[in-house]
């Protein structure tokens with residue numbers, strides 16, 4: 001039984017009830033963690049209301065806007081954690097972005113701006129959030145990010161997001177090496193394809209899911225809840241010896257050659 005009682009967990013990346021971060025937040029809550037949830041503001045405040053309604057049953061004690069490209073929102077998120085919680089135990093980095101134009105067709109068509117935006121939001125943000133979390137993790141902590149096989153192998157249309165995931169996975173190793181002496185563990189979960197808002201921007205995502213359903217040892221893809229279970233494990237004392245790793249939660253697809 002995973003027990004996260006007394007742990008303060010910040011979960012980023014919930015957009016709706018299909019989000020992987022939603023699956024993770026539910027499992028952390030079930031394990032007893034005290035949750036803080038961040039959302040991405042939009043002009044009309046629609047996201048803020050929608051996500052607030054969704055997460056209400058999990059009783060988050062913090063609910064904050066945090067656009068990872070906005071320094072003032074990052075600073076105010078972590079200042080609020082310092083003021084209200086005093087310490088942070090768990091950070092879930094579950095966000096990524098690339099323009100739809102960059103997620104289909106030829107990789108050589110990637111624009112300079114599209115490349116740097118995807119890398120900034122999807123990879124650099126982990127470094128930035130870890131820097132902000134570090135002083136709040138004086139008692140140690142666990143940081144989990146989300147990656148995909150397209151950061152290791154070529155997956156049609158994944159394009160610049162594959163480069164961002166490769167950078168993200170290397171971030172995990174450098175961060176784990178730096179933060180390990182402080183007993184802060186940093187790991188990634190490489191999830192199998194799941195239908196979400198972000199994945200629907202990737203050209204041919206349904207074909208990818210059908211392919212996994214045919215080929216993966218478990219003959220299916222995974223659910224948000226399964227990824228959430230793995231995240232809860234990585235955040236718990238049961239995973240106290242694990243850092244700097246990429247854990248595949250993909251119904252076994254990654255081992256297959258054909």
Ligand SMILES: NC(=O)c1ccc[n+]([C@@H]2O[C@H](COP(=O)([O-])OP(=O)(O)OC[C@H]3O[C@@H](n4cnc5c(N)ncnc54)[C@H](O)[C@@H]3O)[C@@H](O)[C@H]2O)c1
Pocket residue numbers: 012013014015016018019020021039040066067068069094095096097121146147148149190191192193194195196197198199
């Ligand atoms: N769905 C999949 O098949 C799959 C597979 C492997 C890994 N992942 C990864 O899982 C993570 C979550 O994606 P998802 O599939 O649940 O989709 P999602 O659309 O539900 O979540 C993506 C989140 O990123 C947030 N985001 C985008 N730009 C942001 C910014 N500037 N600041 C803060 N937040 C921002 C969005 O608000 C959204 O909540 C991503 O890192 C994604 O690459 C997804």
